[in-house]
Amino acid sequence: MKTMKTLFGISAAFAVSLLATSALAQTYPERTITMVVPFSAGGPTDTVTRLVAESMSKDLGQQIVVENVGGAGGTLGAGRVASADADGYTLLLHHIGMATSATLYRKLAYDTLNAFEYVGLVTDVPMAIVARKDLEPTDLKGLIEYMKANKDTVTVANAGIGAASHLCGMMLMSALQTQFVTVPYKGTGPAMTDLLGGQVDVMCDQTTNTTKQIQGGTIKAYAVTSPARLGNLPDIPTAEEAGLPGFQVGIWHGIYAPKGTPAEVTERLSKSLQLALKDPNVVARFAELGTVPSAEAEATPAALKAKLEGEIARWKPVIEAAGQFAD
Template sequence: MKTLKALFGVSAALAVSLLATSALGQTYPERTITMVVPFSAGGPTDTVTRLVAEAMSKDLGQQIVVENVGGAGGTLGAGRVASADPDGYTLLLHHIGMATSATLYRKLAYDTLNAFEYVGLVTDVPMTIVARKDLEPTDLKGLIDYMKANKDTVTVANAGIGAASHLCGMLLMSAMETQFVTVPYKGTGPAMTDLLGGQVDVMCDQTTNTTKQIQGGTIKAYAVTSPARLDNLPDVPTAEEAGLSGFQVGIWHGIYAPKGTPADVTERLSKSLQVALKDPNVVARFAELGTAPSAEEEATPTALKAKLEGEITRWKPVIEAAGQYAD
């Protein structure tokens, strides 16, 4: 009899829990949501996040507040979300660094693949290989020759370990089979400022950060890393066209929630993301930045999880070959 009562009690508790979870999904959201950007304000990922957050806010009927939690290549912000309550009110929008940090950092406060629930992919931003406007080479082949000949003095800027520009720089070194002098900064802004001022020579960064400078002629563009030329940078060849065979890299972005967030909630967020990515303002602003919203079938938990798993596998040998780890 005691065993039957115990089983009944467990069943009742489970039923109450399931009802509570279902109710949460039906009423969510009831208050302001925080979306964490693991980088400083004003950077490329921050720009993408604010556009998407505004559009999702309209669909969800509740405001999404963007919070910048920078530091340690995005791992501080990711760790903050990993340890947050799994109720759907604290989210993370992170880029490709979510995958590379699994190898790049020797010690993480979270298990990259198992500490989060997945919402969906947001966009895949092309990169640009750029330099100070008075650098001598006039095309990518000339730049490669120049960098190899001056590998001990040429400086390659990045926005810090784990930043998109750092990752692209490592891939560039791998493709050219040459090590360069890298100059890490505390964010994209100061790195671009020094490139504009001629204090550093080269940078590989997202179109969301370089397009206006390229169009204004304040930096020199050698290539884009997309499969085809970009509509807003039609005169800039692809890396493939310019002679760097197989060099294609995009800085994809995705939205995550803490592990244990109810499936109904992540599904609601995914549907909202799909609506947001069709918003005319998002589409237009993304186009200005040289990118496009992810397709509806990519803005799903399944697609984001598969992307993250595949990218961890892809970047592991690149990072190991470069030997640029962080504690």
Template sequence: MTLSKLMAGLFAATILTAPAFAQGYPERQITMVVPFSAGGPTDTVARLVAERMSADLGQQIVVQNVGGAGGTLGAGQVAKAEPDGYTVLLHHIGMATSATLYRNLAYDTLNAFEYVGLVTEVPMVVTARADFEPADFPAFVDYVKANADSLTLANAGIGAASHLCGMLLMQALEAPLVTVPYKGTGPAMTDLLGGQVDIMCDQTTNTTQQIKAGTIKAYAVTTPERLPLFPDLPTAAESGFEAMQFGIWHGIYTPKGTAPEVNQRLSQSLQKALADEGVAKAMADLGTAPSSAQDATPEALKAKLEAEIARWKPVIEAAGVYAD
């Protein structure tokens, strides 16, 4: 921990001695492209950090929603934008999965962007309808394995968090459930509440309040450690499902060719925003936490993206589902 703090300090020091270009940046309003529609969970994360980053940068960051095609339209727009630091992209795990899900992407995911840093990683929870029989996660595993062909698994559409988690769940349990896709989380959650479908694995953002109200049943979380939010909920790894460790991570990118000083400046500002108590509290309400200072760096995001592309490629190819 102390080492990482030292590292962060070193970064800060390099920024102080950075060339004049970065000193002058930013001189005008910055556009943060969110490749999803306004009001969604990603938009919420973006607006949270954009507000605090604006305060630090001394220039307004405006969020622009460029929704469509699982986030690839917005990402494509930023890939083509001028690399002047005035157009940035906030995208989630879809940045990595769409590299495989979309077979003719308009940009080369690994070579079209520069990196600013990770923002947050939202945990996932395996849930089921309120009257689902099994009492705990081990019982859930046995039950699902035994009744795979009669149980239904909801997801919010191809590429959605619940779709990714569903694929992992089915592979981990070796249980080919009947998947029922929906258009968005809202209708999927409605049917889970109404008991029309059996199982869904989704972000804490969408599930926390329902779990607390007892309207759906939670079985396990996908984080390495238990969540402070649900101390009684085991991790999937505790039951031996190591592969079921993942979260919906969000990162900030700039177009390829953006000066390193600019990315560092943005990263520094991002770290400040993430250290803000208000941001931490708002994120805690959503069941997540701000990324640490060493994760909110260009290096950490680059490593994350590369690792995640490699990780999801075989999973998606094995499922044989593509979004194009």
């Protein structure tokens, strides 16, 4: 009899839990949602986040406030969300650094694969290999020869460990099998400022950050890292075309929620994301930035989880070969 009462108690508790979850899913969201960007305001990921957040807010009927929590290559912001209440009111929009930080950082405050629930992929931004406008080489083959010949003095800027430009720089060193002098900055803005001013030589960064400067002729572009040329930069060859076979680097972005967030809530967010990525304003603004929204099939929890797992495995040997770790 005691066993029956225990079983009944467990069943009743489970039923109450199901009802609470169902009620949350039906009423969610009831208040403002915070979407954390783990980088500074005004950067490429921040730009993408604000466009998507604005569109999702319209569908969800509640405002999504973007909060910039920069530092430690995005791990501070990710850690903030990992420790937040699992109620769907604190989200994270992070780029490929979510995958690379699992190897880059010897100590993380969270388990990358197991500290989050997944909402969906947002976009995959190509990179551009650029340089100060007065650098001598006129094409990518010439740039490669120049960098190899001057490997001890040529400077490659990045926005700090874990930033997209840092990752692309490591991939470039791996592809060329040559180490260069890397110059880390505290953000994309200062790195670009010094490239524009000629204080550094080369950078590989997202087209969301380089397109305007390329179009304005204030920096020199050698290649984009996408499979095909970009519509807004039609004269810039792909790295494959320009003499760097197989060099394709995309800085994908995804939305996450704290572990334990009800599946009904993450599914609601995923549906809202899918609608946002079809929003004509989002599509048009993404095109201006040199990227496209993720397809509906990619803006799902399952697709983002699979992407993260695959990218952790892909980047691990690249990072280990570069030997650029952070504590």
